[in-house]
Amino acid sequence: xxxxxxxxxxxxxxxxxxxxxxxxxxxxxxxxxxxxxxxxxxxxxxxxxxxxxxxxxxxxxxxxxxxxxxxxxxxxxxxxxxxxxxxxxxxxxxxxxxxxxxxxxxxxxxxxxxxxxxxxxxxxxxxxxxxxxxxxxxxxxxxxxxxxxxxxxxxxxxxxxxxxxxxxxxxxxxxxxxxxxxxxxxxxxxxxxxxxxxxxxxxxxxxxxxxxxxxxxxxxxxxxxxxxxxxxxxxxxxxxxxxxxxxxxxxxxxxxxxxxxxxxxxxxxxxxxxxxxxxxxxxxxxxxxxxxxxxxxxxxxxxxxxxxxxxxxxxxxxxxxxxxxxxxxxxxxxxxxxxxxxxxxxx
Amino acid sequence: xxxxxxxxxxxxxxxxxxxxxxxxxxxxxxxxxxxxxxxxxxxxxxxxxxxxxxxxxxxxxxxxxxxxxxxxxxxxxxxxxxxxxxxxxxxxxxxxxxxxxxxxxxxxxxxxxxxxxxxxxxxxxxxxxxxxxxxxxxxxxxxxxxxxxxxxxxxxxxxxxxxxxxxxxxxxxxxxxxxxxxxxxxxxxxxxxxxxxxxxxxxxxxxxxxxxxxxxxxxxxxxxxxxxxxxxxxxxxxxxxxxxxxxxxxxxxxxxxxxxxxxxxxxxxxxxxxxxxxxxxxxxxxxxxxxxxxxxxxxxxxxxxxxxxxxxxxxxxxxxxxxxxxxxxxxxxxxxxxxxxxxxxxxxxxxxxxxxxxxxxxxxxxxxxxxxxxxxxxxxxxxxxxxxxxxxxxxxxxxxxxxxxxxxxxxxxxxxxxxxxxxxxxxxxxxxxxxxxxxxxxxxxxxxxxxxxxxxxxxxxxxxxxxxxxxxxxxxxxxxxxxxxxxxxxxxx
Numbered sequence: 001x002x003x004x005x006x007x008x009x010x011x012x013x014x015x016x017x018x019x020x021x022x023x024x025x026x027x028x029x030x031x032x033x034x035x036x037x038x039x040x041x042x043x044x045x046x047x048x049x050x051x052x053x054x055x056x057x058x059x060x061x062x063x064x065x066x067x068x069x070x071x072x073x074x075x076x077x078x079x080x081x082x083x084x085x086x087x088x089x090x091x092x093x094x095x096x097x098x099x100x101x102x103x104x105x106x107x108x109x110x111x112x113x114x115x116x117x118x119x120x121x122x123x124x125x126x127x128x129x130x131x132x133x134x135x136x137x138x139x140x141x142x143x144x145x146x147x148x149x150x151x152x153x154x155x156x157x158x159x160x161x162x163x164x165x166x167x168x169x170x171x172x173x174x175x176x177x178x179x180x181x182x183x184x185x186x187x188x189x190x191x192x193x194x195x196x197x198x199x200x201x202x203x204x205x206x207x208x209x210x211x212x213x214x215x216x217x218x219x220x221x222x223x224x225x226x227x228x229x230x231x232x233x234x235x236x237x238x239x240x241x242x243x244x245x246x247x248x249x250x251x252x253x254x255x256x257x258x259x260x261x262x263x264x265x266x267x268x269x270x271x272x273x274x275x276x277x278x279x280x281x282x283x284x285x286x287x288x289x290x291x292x293x294x295x296x297x298x299x300x301x302x303x304x305x306x307x308x309x310x311x312x313x314x315x316x317x318x319x320x321x322x323x324x325x326x327x328x329x330x331x332x333x334x335x336x337x338x339x340x341x342x343x344x345x346x347x
Numbered sequence: 348x349x350x351x352x353x354x355x356x357x358x359x360x361x362x363x364x365x366x367x368x369x370x371x372x373x374x375x376x377x378x379x380x381x382x383x384x385x386x387x388x389x390x391x392x393x394x395x396x397x398x399x400x401x402x403x404x405x406x407x408x409x410x411x412x413x414x415x416x417x418x419x420x421x422x423x424x425x426x427x428x429x430x431x432x433x434x435x436x437x438x439x440x441x442x443x444x445x446x447x448x449x450x451x452x453x454x455x456x457x458x459x460x461x462x463x464x465x466x467x468x469x470x471x472x473x474x475x476x477x478x479x480x481x482x483x484x485x486x487x488x489x490x491x492x493x494x495x496x497x498x499x500x501x502x503x504x505x506x507x508x509x510x511x512x513x514x515x516x517x518x519x520x521x522x523x524x525x526x527x528x529x530x531x532x533x534x535x536x537x538x539x540x541x542x543x544x545x546x547x548x549x550x551x552x553x554x555x556x557x558x559x560x561x562x563x564x565x566x567x568x569x570x571x572x573x574x575x576x577x578x579x580x581x582x583x584x585x586x587x588x589x590x591x592x593x594x595x596x597x598x599x600x601x602x603x604x605x606x607x608x609x610x611x612x613x614x615x616x617x618x619x620x621x622x623x624x625x626x627x628x629x630x631x632x633x634x635x636x637x638x639x640x641x642x643x644x645x646x647x648x649x650x651x652x653x654x655x656x657x658x659x660x661x662x663x664x665x666x667x668x669x670x671x672x673x674x675x676x677x678x679x680x681x682x683x684x685x686x687x688x689x690x691x692x693x694x695x696x697x698x699x700x701x702x703x704x705x706x707x708x709x710x711x712x713x714x715x716x717x718x719x720x721x722x723x724x725x726x727x728x729x730x731x732x733x734x735x736x737x738x739x740x741x742x743x744x745x746x747x748x749x750x751x752x753x754x755x756x757x758x759x760x761x762x763x764x765x766x767x768x769x770x771x772x773x774x775x776x777x778x779x780x781x782x783x784x785x786x787x788x789x790x791x792x793x794x795x796x797x798x799x800x801x802x803x804x805x806x807x808x809x810x811x812x813x814x815x816x817x818x819x820x821x822x823x824x825x826x827x828x829x830x831x832x833x834x835x836x837x838x839x840x
Contacts, residue, residue: 005531006367012534016541019814023821030822139830183826191777 031182036147041185042192044100045144046208048110051097052150054211055113064093067338068114070107070259071098071125073215074271078322079125080213080331087335091342092120094335095211103133104251108162108258109145112155115262121342122259123334124252127271127320128281128289128308129233132240132248137163140188142170143181162254216324220317226274229319234280249292256300265345266302267338268293272311272330274319303341307334348389349834350598351552358382358508359602363532366606372529376499379606383508387472390512394470397435402505404431405480406498412487413494421488428484432477439473444673472512474670478637480505483519485641492520500526507608509599513592513837515613515633525608533607540604542805542813545820547597551835553827554788555590558583561781566745569755573765577758579778581738584745586785589618591836592631597802616796618737618789621729622696623687626737638667656692661685671744676752680743687736 034040039049058066067088069075075098084094097110107124114122145151151159151171160168207214221229252268260266270290278286290306297304310333315326322330348354362382369375388395408428415421442465453459483504486492495501504522565572565580572580593614603610613633620626627635643663649656661682668681742759746752795801805816 003368003370009532009534009537010363010367013537013541015810015814016538016817019817020821022814023818024825026818026822027825030826180825181830183828184830186826187777187780190780194777194779 027183028179031179035182035185040189041144042140042188043207044192045141045185045188047099047214048141048144048150049148050209051099051110051211052113052145052148054095054209055097055110055117058095058117064090065120065342066117067092067094067121067123067342068117068119069094069096069098069123069125070102070110070114071271072102072127072130073098073100074127074320074322075125076100076215077217077317078271078327078330079334080327082212083328083331084335084338087332087339088342089339091339094123094338096214097211098125098214101138103130103135103137104248104255105133105135105137105163105167106141107255108159109137109141109150111255111258112151112159114259115264118262119264121265121267121338121345123267123269123338124255124259124302125269125271126252126293128273128286129236129320131252131289131293132244134244134247137167139170139181140184142167143173143178144185146171146173147175147178147182159258162251213327216327217317217321220323226318230274230277230280233277233319237281237285245289245292249296252293253296253300256296256302260300260302265341266297266300267305267341268297268302269305269334270308271320272316272322272326273308274316275309275313277319278309305334305337348386349832350595350602351548352832354389355386358386359605363605366530367532370529373499375530376503376526379508380499380503380506383503383506383511386508387506387511390471391468397439397470397473398476398506401432401435401476401480402502404428405484405505406495406501409484409487409494409501410496412484425484425488428481432481436473436477439467439470441669441673442467448675475514475516476505476511478516478634478670482516482637482641486519492518492523495519495523507603509602509606510610513595513599513835514631515596515599515611516637517610517633521611522608530607536607537605538813539802539806540601540606542601542817543604543802544598544601545817546802546805547594547599547601549820549824550590550594550597552594552829553823554784555587555594556829556833557784557827558587558590558781558788559833561778562587562745566751566755569746569751569758572758574758574762575766577742577755578762579782581742581745581755581759582785583781585618585738585741586788588741588744588836589614590788595835595837616792618734618792619730619796620737621726621733622691623684623733623736624691626733627684627688634667634670638663642666657689660689660692664688674747676743676747680740683740683743687740 039046055068067084069079069081071079075096079096079098081094081096088094097114099106156168156171160171163171220226256266256268270293273281273286286308290304290308294304294306296302307330310330311322311326315323315329317323317326348358362378365378366375369378384395384398387398405428408424408431412421412424412428415424446463446465483492483495483501487494495504500523503526504517504519507517507522510517562580562584565576566584569577569580596613600610600612611633613631615629615632617626617630620629643659646659646662647655648659662685664685665678665681668677668679668684671677671680739756739759742755743752746755791801795804798804805813808816
């Protein structure tokens with residue numbers, strides 16, 4: 001057999017390459033429809049996209065100055081912004097922009113949009129377990145942030161110095177690579193639906209676009225589950241090294257500076273901790289963490305509110321998440337102090 | 348270099364292109380050999396020394412056996428071959444296992460562990476290529492195959508890249524004659540090879556890699572998990588190991604078919620077996636037939652009475668278990684298979700009654716409806732019992748710690764009827780997706796069994812059907828390709 005004959009054999013199976021190409025094109029088209037347009041992805045990522053869209057369109061439609069609260073699930077469950085609005089009066093409208101698992105690094109993805117929305121104040125709700133978290137932003141969240149342009153080219157330069165090379169690579173990846181990473185999102189949507197949305201102990205209605213009281217717990221966890229939960233948090237906090245604590249404080253300073261870049265007042269609050277968790281960690285450790293945050297606030301001109309001991313044991317649904325009664329009391333108290341800061345800042 | 352990576356796609360494309368442009372057989376062989384060595388060195392370049400050692404060693408021993416004038420000299424060279432090949436395995440695969448076992452025994456007897464640990468990295472695929480070259484010398488010794496004079500062809504036989512690291516274990520008599528002709532490309536072979544490769548890729552990437560996290564999460568820390576979860580974990584592992592290994596074999600055979608070289612099947616629907624004997628005719632066929640031809644029969648097989656037959660079965664399966672890995676759980680797994688095979692022989696239930704409407708399963712023509720139903724129920728019952736023991740075996744294969752093994756076996760055998768969903772305890776794995784994937788796998792498995800094999804069905808489809816299948820497979824691959832690449836399970840053996 002000659003070379004041309006060999007080549008002819010390959011030419012005769014050219015349809016295979018074509019068909020694989022069609023499969024590829026179908027994937028790309030379906031990914032654009034399913035993920036980009038229908039937003040079939042884990043609810044937390046849907047919420048991140050909605051937060052970004054809300055921040056982009058909120059200012060022109062809102063006659064009241066905004067107060068944006070950033071945080072993790074502690075804020076999601078722990079703060080009702082309607083109660084804060086009652087305290088703020090005409091001084092502003094508060095928005096709960098928390099999402100599950102949000103850390104300082106993840107806040108960086110929405111901070112430019114927060115600043116561009118020109119809020120009167122930004123409240124950073126810091127929970128002790130994530131204070132020293134140095135965990136990289138999950139790849140899927142970075143991919144969502146990249147596809148929906150959370151960070152413009154200028155933002156990427158400013159925020160980029162706080163991210164590592166892997167995170168930057170994901171944010172700067174091509175549209176095609178981002179599309180290829182969409183494959184995990186629909187399955188993740190199914191998974192998160194079963195794990196979070198379908199759970200009977202949570203009210204999860206309108207979570208993606210609810211920026212007031214997004215996530216309400218219907219029942220507190222059992223005594224055994226609480227014990228497990230407290231122990232898990234104790235272990236994770238005890239495992240934090242001095243290096244991680246210093247890195248956490250540095251990151252917090254940078255986040256405060258970013259949040260206040262547009263002239264907004266920045267308030268940092270250390271969220272409430274279950275008294276039993278405080279006891280096991282040791283009051284001294286909690287005080288040291290509070291002092292690290294206070295120092296960061298002093299250096300950057302932010303206001304620090306230490307609410308770590310604000311709630312009693314009956315006001316928690318687990319080790320760190322306030323229950324209904326705790327949410328109401330903490331929201332009102334937080335609202336009063338935010339209103340003071342906003343008014344003092346000229347609101 | 349895994350089959351599902353872009354590096355392998357580049358290597359394969361380069362080899363195909365180079366073979367198209369080269370007209371002489373020798374040059375084609377050189378290309379295949381270089382590609383095979385590059386493929387092997389992609390894991391760790393230093394391992395090539397071991398591969399070269401085995402190649403040179405067995406090439407010259409084969410010639411020496413072929414040229415030996417007396418039986419004594421043949422015997423001598425055969426012993427040298429066995430000694431050198433098993434020596435390589437003993438040093439690189441079993442040294443640490445032996446030292447650790449001696450230390451464990453010493454500690455158990457109250458002495459201080461004295462044997463030093465040896466820091467030896469297990470070269471990938473070592474069990475496969477040593478068995479390859481050892482089998483070749485035994486065949487030359489038996490006169491089944493002539494000693495190969497061409498070093499080039501012999502080196503390809505040892506290092507042929509599609510099957511180098513996880514088989515199937517080739518027989519020289521099947522493989523070497525195919526190298527005596529020039530490789531020419533044929534559209535039909537290319538198409539069928541690509542179909543087979545695609546089937547294997549889907550098995551590995553879509554099924555095995557998506558099911559694996561569930562099995563891993565269950566068996567990494569099984570203590571406290573209810574029976575339902577242990578069952579789910581072992582079913583997941585059964586699906587994982589089959590799709591992983593048979594997927595690899597399909598990709599190896601697909602690649603080789605594209606090059607115009609046929610390598611034998613390694614799996615024939617093992618989960619449709621109704622007896623353990625039948626299972627071993629369908630699972631890792633190249634190893635079980637190797638063990639039969641080069642170990643069980645030379646030991647005497649079933650020719651020296653009942654007691655010796657059982658001894659030979661136990662010895663063969665025990666060593667077969669040890670071949671898989673240097674750990675006691677593999678030995679126990681092998682012995683367990685030996686016990687099951689012996690029990691089947693003892694009660695004369697080793698003959699297979701294949702599930703589903705195969706020709707062998709067809710009831711007698713004049714059988715009444717009730718007789719047919721009874722025959723069907725018996726077959727189904729036999730299948731359930733066989734698969735129950737097969738999956739119990741997977742527990743022994745998968746769980747390495749003794750306490751975990753005892754716990755898992757207890758939960759598997761004595762079902763606790765605890766179905767609390769919240770207590771599934773499988774970490775971040777989505778069990779519903781994995782269960783859906785497993786159900787889909789079993790449906791496709793049974794259907795393709797009845798239709799005579801998925802790749803064969805693809806080959807028989809009209810052109811538009813093949814296009815739809817390839818397009819759907821590509822689409823499914825892209826959607827279900829896990830974010831983390833997983834190596835093939837059998838690479839570690």
